[in-house]
Amino acid sequence: MKTNFLQKxxxxxxAKIILGLITCLATVRLGQFIIQNLLFTNASKDLKALISGLFVSALAIITYQYLYKFYEKREITELSKKGIVKNIAIGAGLGAILQSLTILTIFLSGGYKVVSINPIQFVMPPLIMAFTSAIIEEILLRGIIFRITEEKLGTYAAMAISAALFGAMHLANPHSSVIAGIGLAIQAGLLLAAAYIYTRNLWFPIAIHFAWNFTQSAIFGANVSGNSISKTLITSKITGPEWLTGGLFGPEGSIQATLFCFVATIVLLILSHKQGKVIPPRRRKRDEPLTATPDETGQVIGAELNQ
Known part of the structure; x- marks a missing residue:
């Protein structure tokens, strides 16, 4: 009886969400500790950050794959290598375009000025930050929270929950505010969930997330979610009203960033609807057998969990 109760x-x-978050976060923290305190102690700060970023990102991916392959007894198709180049290329392009449009709006208003062009190696710190945060946050938010919630509550409820959590996570960031949190919930929370729905693959939202942050910081020299980067390719000066520039929080806090990302979200959702990838809430009777509907990638996207 106790075994059956525990299994339920x-x-x-x-339980799948909590155990997944704890396991992945613990692995990442352990990886950071090993690199920072046990290995490469004599390496330069940038080199140590690069090695740490690569190491913990790989750990997060491997932990997620093995945990849910064992836990859910399925192939982890959301991290499949099939179509990975296409998903990363299109995702990176979309993220860079959306960020460039955001900065262009500030530039056209006279609020963006280039102070200096720096050596190419200055892109390394923001590059490390961008790919590390993109991989880890997408695995946690889209791979675990959104995916599992969607199986139970349907696409739109899962989008709302994961987006709200993403926005709330950034309220503690420097120079953040409720408005900035709402903007991030729409920009990243909804857009990146829509990107996952459209492809049923994590590489697409990872690429969007990476390109958005990398373009914003490394290329345009702007703050990212309230955090400034000491080394960037372009040293810039951004001035103007906070609703247009995002203020010290960065361009993510601007109205145009929210609007551009929201439009992209709507387009992806329309395409997903046409391809039948939006999942309604599912309920089953107590004696009804579990059913599942595989999508075109072979992933089970409509599996019900035990109640």
């Missing part, structure tokens, strides 16, 4: 608990959506 472990098979709930909440």
């Amino acid at each position: 608990i472990l098979n709930t959506s909440l």
